[in-house]
Structure formats: C-alpha cells, structure tokens
Amino acid sequence: MSNTIAPLRWYAVLAVLFFGILPAVLIGLLVAGGDTPWQVGLLLIAGVPLVVCAIILVVRGFAAGVSEQAAQLLKRGMAFVAGADVLLLGGNALIRMATGA
Numbered sequence: 001m002s003n004t005i006a007p008l009r010w011y012a013v014l015a016v017l018f019f020g021i022l023p024a025v026l027i028g029l030l031v032a033g034g035d036t037p038w039q040v041g042l043l044l045i046a047g048v049p050l051v052v053c054a055i056i057l058v059v060r061g062f063a064a065g066v067s068e069q070a071a072q073l074l075k076r077g078m079a080f081v082a083g084a085d086v087l088l089l090g091g092n093a094l095i096r097m098a099t100g101a
Contacts (some may be wrong), residue, residue, distance in 0.1 A: 005067045005074075012058045012074040019060045020051040020081040023088050036092065043091040050084035053077075 026101055031041040057077030064070035095101075 015078045016082045019085045032064045037101050047088040054080035056077050
C-alpha cells in the first residue's frame with residue numbers, strides 16, 4: 001500500500017513557506033521601510049496569526065498517526081495559508097489602489 005498522504009505533506013510545507021511566511025515577511029519589510037501606507041500594517045495584525053495557526057496545523061498534520069486526521073489537519077492548514085495570503089496580498093493591493101500609493 002502506497003503512502004497517499006506524502007504528496008499532501010510536501011504541498012502543505014511548500015504552501016506555508018511560499019504563500020504564508022514569505023508574503024508576511026515581505027509585507028512586514030514594506031511596512032517597516034515606510035514604502036507603503038500605514039493601513040497595510042493593520043493587515044499584519046490579522047495576517048500573522050493566520051500564518052502561525054497554519055504552521056501549527058501543518059506541524060500537527062505531520063505528527064498525526066491516522067492518515068485521515070493528518071489529511072484533515074494539512075488541508076485546514078493550507079486553507080489558513082490561503083486566507084492569510086488573500087488578506088495580506090489582496091488587502092495590500094486594495095489599500096494601495098484606494099490611496100493611490
């Protein structure tokens with residue numbers, strides 16, 4: 001019997017790295033450098049906890065013994081990453097369009 005959960009684990013880790021941690025760091029650097037409107041910093045207040053929750057869920061998915069439970073946790077972690085990505089990057093774009101920055 002093949003391990004059907006292994007690709008999902010890889011995709012979850014890649015999603016957390018490229019769509020969770022990296023955008024949060026880049027938006028944080030934009031805010032710290034003053035290259036963006038101050039309202040974008042408010043997005044980090046909600047976006048960073050979503051990324052942290054996603055990391056916790058993915059780690060719990062790796063540690064889960066039952067494959068169904070692991071798949072559920074990994075999928076939930078990727079959903080949190082998607083939410084954080086929409087909030088951080090989409091919110092940044094909307095705020096920049098609204099302020100003309």
